[in-house]
Amino acid sequence: MTFSSPQLQRFFYSHHFFGGLRQATGVLLPALVLSNVFGWIAGGFVAAVGAACVAILDQPGGPRRYGLNGMFAALCLGSATTAITGLAANNVLIIWLVVPALCFVFSMLTVYGKQGGLLGFACLLIMTLTLRTPLTQADVLQHTLTSFLGGAFYLIYSALAHRILWHREEQQALSAALFATADYIATRARFYDIHEDLSANYRQLIKHQAAMTEAHQAARDMVLRELPRGTTSRADRLRQGLLNLFVDMVGLLDSMVATHTDYATLRQELPDSDALLFVRDAMFKLSANVSSLALNVARNRHARVRNSVKAELRALEFELHQLREQGLPQNNPELYALLVQVLRRVRNITWQVDRMADHSVNPLPQQSDLSKANRSLNRFLTRQKWRLALLTDNLHGQSAHFRYAVRVAIAALLSMAVGALLAYIPVVRTLDPGMVGHSYWIILTVLIIMKPGFALTRQRNGWRLVGTLIGCGLALLLFYLNLDPTLYLLILAACSVLGYSLIQVHYTLSAIFNTLFVLLVFHFLVPGSNTVVGERLADTLIGCVLALSCSYILPSWERNTLDALARALRTSNLAFLRSGLDFVHATRLARQADQPAGAEPQESETQWKLCRKNVHIAFSNFTAAFYRMMDEPTRRQRHVPIYNRLMIHHHALASQIAAVIPQLALLDGEPEGIHQALAATDDYLSDRPATPPKVIETDGDHAALAYPLRQMILASQQIQDNMQALDQLESPPMPGPPERQAGTGDSDGRAHDQIGQPGHRLREDA
Known part of the structure; x- marks a missing residue:
């Protein structure tokens, strides 16, 4: 993520920032109400943890129905996890069995895809934070009920927000897909620049196409869930406008990927021709037009701003005329046919982008047979299947999900062992008694970093370390300035919003703001104690080492x-x-x-x-x-x-x-x-x-x-x-005569x- 003005504008109008704002508000409200209105700071923290558990399933850009079902599952399973962990924490032997067992069970939920992985992590998060404060059996019920009410508040709050702001959410999901399409067009444009490396650009094209496919699927799941019903209501007109734009976007994608141009031949045969530059400039302009349209959709504006490509098209037509006069159709008919194909494609893309701009201002009339069209479009939606057999079929050593669950359970067990060992090290007890009993933070670090794939775990390890280090440094600076508590609270809220917003955009920045948020929370819980910064940093370092080390246990290589x-x-x-x-x-x-x-x-x-x-x-x-x-x-x-x-x-x-x-x-x-x-x-x-x-x-x-x-x-x-x-x-090789490789x-x-x-x-x- 760069910090140029267009990129910042793109981020602050995106569903990432909008979703982060929604999540942070829903998590902080219970804590602020219980702390400031009722003076119950500890209860506010517990309610916020329950809300945060449910908020993990409230991902920006996802279909609302599955999001609500996932949040309800997180509320029920999270409350049960809180009760089990709270009751087991009173017995040393039982807690050493319960924590690894819960880690294994919830890590196995990755068999159900992204939603299952988020649900498992939400339950593991609330399990870990329940370990923070030892609970008596009498306190377990109150703690579980408070956590449940915090999660229930977030579920109701999110359902209301989704119902009221449904059009805004669909606009932002569609905007993200349009931005991904614009990036893909810009990458295709670079193929016509003879100074660009084909191999490196092709790698970028593949990555942008994968990102575009994911963004299009997210937009499809949002826009096609609620289709126009053929009425004259305002909601139906809004749905029709979004549906028109989505269909236009898919048509544009089809035009972009419905051919494979031989760029090497074009460069070899026309190294000094301006024809390739005209195509490059036209496609860059078209990419800018789609980006402008995406930003207007995200901002709910209907201004029709575009860059004309008529000059490039006319120049390209003139270049083809010159090549015809030089006898290219007779000397190299395939090359000439390829150039004609490129010209037609640019014209078609130009027409489609102009059509999208027109539809963003004036939506087309509704279709005559909406019931048939809706049944057809519904078949393109992603269906989430939660079958018990899918879980039981993966309970064997060859399953990547099973191996991942075993790794997480072992890592959690080692984290508890390291935390217990710190209590017996005299130097630690002397220099910082607060370090004793912090095994829950080490477990949390391990759970955040460890992913089913080795590469992603190692990557997140580095991002987490850098983010934590920078976040701790910024926290020390803030505490040194000794600001007004109200200002600290505003910074805490801002860090919460940015931490949620950036987690899918830039993980290192998200780790920085999340570290700041957590340290500011502890600053309010334990005022005047700056040792918590060093403790969090030390715990994170230990957790990162354990996570990376345990990645080599039963690894699942790609x-x-x-x-x-x-x-x-x-x-x-x-x-x-x-x-x-x-x-x-x-x-x-x-x-x-x-x-x-x-x-x-x-x-x-x-x-x-x-x-x-x-x-x-x-x-x-x-x-x-x-x-x-x-x-x-x-x-x-x-x-x-x-x-x-x-x-x-x-x-x-x-x-x-x-x-x-x-x-x-x-x-x-x-x-x-x-x-x-x-x-x-x-x-x-x-x-x-x-x-x-x-x-x-x-x-x-x-x-x-x-x-x-x-x-x-x-x-x-x-x-x-x-x-x-x-x-x-x-x-194994079979004996026989050698064959062509x-x-x-x-x-x-x-x-x-x-x-x-x-x-x-x-x-x-x-």
Whole structure:
């Protein structure tokens, strides 16, 4: 996160800041009321802890229904955890059994995805903070009830806030997706700059595409949960406006990813041409337009501000005219066709961005058949499944979730042991008696840092250490200034808001503000004692060391999941191709029956779009795991070149499928060469022997299909070769004659020789 003015504006109008403000307010209100109105400071702290437990499930940008269900589950499980921990704390033997057991059980909830992980962490947080003060059996009921009331207050408060501010939340989720789309367009624009490194830029493109996919899914879950009902109410008009923008945004995404341009060939053949610069400048302007639109959506403004790209389009048309006069269509027809394709794409994107700007000011009329449209759109939503079998099926040593739960339980046990050991060290008891009995803070540090993946745990370890160190330094400075208590309270509230807001944006800054917040809380609980700063720092250092050390216990390396993710991605791309061909077939039959708008082509198109969404998600899962593996120790990485090539070829394949299917749907049939190309792609993805066509027809409307079809064959053939190479590396070698090395990085292989066309290499060195 940079601190330029546009980025700050983007942050303060985002759902991250809005959600952080909502969470901080809901957590601090019970504490302020009980402390200032009733004078019960300890009760206010307990109620705030109960509210904080529920607030963890109130993530910004998530669907409201699942958020409320998760908060209710956190309220019930958190209260039960408080009671169990409070009762067990009176018995030394029992508490040493209960804490690791709870850590294991709640860490296993990661099998249910992000929501399950948040629920487990919320329960572990309230368990840890309950250990802060020893409770008698008589106090346990009061402590549990106070915590429950604090959590219940937050649940009611959040439900009311969601109901009142639903449109604002949907706007901000849509704005985040638009900003991610603008970042993706800007990254694509850099490919046309000959001074930019293709490999480095491709890595950035993959990361931005993964972030964009996640942001689009979050916006989809928000916007499509409550669709227009066809009434004339203000709420329906607002929903219709957001739905129009979302549909436009998805159309823009389709235009961006529905092709795979050969940037290396463009740079090689046109190193001194201004055509590439005109495309770059046009796309940068379009990115700025989408960013401006995203900011207006977040601010609830309807001003239509845009940068015109007419000059760049006219200049690009002139460059193409010059190239035509120089005989490029005759000398290099594929290069000329590629440039024409780029020009058409920029025009299409420009039209779509202008359409989005128009819809942000004047929403389109509602659709005539909303019930059918709503049923179709509902199928794109994410469904959360909580099945007990999913938990029990992972109770074995090979499960990554089980191994993670064991690691957390062992780390918590070691944290308790270190805390107990500090009580017997004379130096510690002499220099700082307050350090004794702080094992709960060490446990909390371990729980915050430890994640299922080794790379993320190590990364968070560094961020947490830096954030805690800076936060402690700032706290000492604030305490040295001896400010007015009211000012300290305002700083505490600001730190709480920023700590919640930045946790998904910049973890180090979030750790700084959270450290400041906690130290200011202890400053109010124990006025005049600055030793708490050193104690928190020492506890955090111990917790970081334990968390990193325990990460090597039954580790779950990303390399163990990449094979399955690669197969899932191949399956998704195959389903994407087949569903697209089903859509083409249904469209042709409907056109022959003079019913182009029939139910069957609409259903097949919806199925194809669902498969396209699944491809984006599968690709994001694979690339995220690949980059996490690259952050792990080198000796724990394997098959890096093969996975890298698979990532490149799957990206190219999905782009070309998205480009070919709509063009095929416009034709009444395809000639033999095109049919063989599609069949060969299907065979390669199905891991069957394939026979690519020797010639792909280029007459008339078929000319635009030749290049993407060749790229589809090349990509699918390379995917098959690399997947076979993975299988061979995983299985013992079989005796036999030497074979050609599969997927060695050069795409000019068997498919090119059989097609007999000039080669266009797919980028593999990213």
